[in-house]
Amino acid sequence: MIELDRLTKAYGGVSALTDVTFTVPTGSVLALLGHNGAGKTTAVQILSTLVPPTAGRARVAGYNVVDQADEVRNNIGVTGQSASLDNVITGRQNLTLFGRLRGLPRKQSRRRADELIAQFELDHAADRPVSTYSGGMRRRLDIAAALVVTPKVLFLDEPTTGLDPRSRRQVWELVSALAAEGVTVLLTTQYLEEADVLSDSIVILNSGRVAAHGTAEELKSQTGATYCEVTLVRRADIARVVAALADIDDVDSDEQNNTVSVRARDGVGTLSEVVRRTERLGVGLVDISLRKPTLDEVFLQLSTAALTP
Numbered sequence: 001m002i003e004l005d006r007l008t009k010a011y012g013g014v015s016a017l018t019d020v021t022f023t024v025p026t027g028s029v030l031a032l033l034g035h036n037g038a039g040k041t042t043a044v045q046i047l048s049t050l051v052p053p054t055a056g057r058a059r060v061a062g063y064n065v066v067d068q069a070d071e072v073r074n075n076i077g078v079t080g081q082s083a084s085l086d087n088v089i090t091g092r093q094n095l096t097l098f099g100r101l102r103g104l105p106r107k108q109s110r111r112r113a114d115e116l117i118a119q120f121e122l123d124h125a126a127d128r129p130v131s132t133y134s135g136g137m138r139r140r141l142d143i144a145a146a147l148v149v150t151p152k153v154l155f156l157d158e159p160t161t162g163l164d165p166r167s168r169r170q171v172w173e174l175v176s177a178l179a180a181e182g183v184t185v186l187l188t189t190q191y192l193e194e195a196d197v198l199s200d201s202i203v204i205l206n207s208g209r210v211a212a213h214g215t216a217e218e219l220k221s222q223t224g225a226t227y228c229e230v231t232l233v234r235r236a237d238i239a240r241v242v243a244a245l246a247d248i249d250d251v252d253s254d255e256q257n258n259t260v261s262v263r264a265r266d267g268v269g270t271l272s273e274v275v276r277r278t279e280r281l282g283v284g285l286v287d288i289s290l291r292k293p294t295l296d297e298v299f300l301q302l303s304t305a306a307l308t309p
């Protein structure tokens with residue numbers, strides 16, 4: 001449903017994307033990850049026909065984004081990092097307006113607005129000005145506006161930035177429901193948990209190039225290591241434990257959760273060594289275990305790795 005073949009974009013000699021190639025099957029969710037400036041938004045802008053590529057080829061819903069831009073626009077929905085809503089008018093009026101702009105007759109546009117208001121649980125605020133909406137409500141309304149005419153492909157550019165955990169979960173549920181209905185979703189995000197929960201596959205961009213591509217589990221396996229994680233009774237013991245394990249490998253700590261983790265290249269052997277050293281320190285432990293790497297750890301390792309031009 002989405003195909004990129006050596007897609008390249010440069011601005012004044014500065015490369016934003018270089019030879020980016022990947023595909024997104026129909027009805028699946030792809031998470032596009034990368035640091036700020038990695039090229040995520042540029043990719044979405046090209047795929048949604050907002051800017052042309054410098055080189056390479058891209059097709060969306062079977063249409064070339066350059067030569068068949070009108071056909072692409074007729075088959076996609078897009079939400080950017082900022083909601084594209086009129087703050088003065090009501091939520092219902094916004095959706096009706098988007099329906100009219102998409103060519104729906106007046107009655108059909110109003111009927112579709114009512115359907116989306118119910119689907120996105122905005123009944124209580126539908127006739128209030130959008131300026132009175134919370135961040136989560138505005139984001140839900142913005143996504144609803146992109147669905148006035150159900151698209152084959154939906155582009156979501158960091159749709160949950162700035163939302164509270166409850167509102168973020170609501171957006172996740174919406175994305176999952178759309179994919180279940182056969183809508184293909186390309187999602188850019190900086191929330192690694194979001195990508196892990198929602199995506200069928202992940203592409204990591206680094207300086208405009210594809211650093212890694214696969215499912216979350218496939219990317220986790222690429223790191224080639226598990227981790228030994230120690231949960232301490234006292235936060236004050238974290239520094240001592242970090243110092244005691246520093247010579248093993250890749251030690252990290254999380255004061256909020258009272259944990260220290262170390263890469264366990266020897267698996268159970270590393271676990272046994274960590275147990276011996278913490279016992280010698282005499283610190284209190286809540287738990288000690290081996291675990292797979294988190295997507296955060298995978299992202300940090302793969303997105304900062306040197307890329308071959």
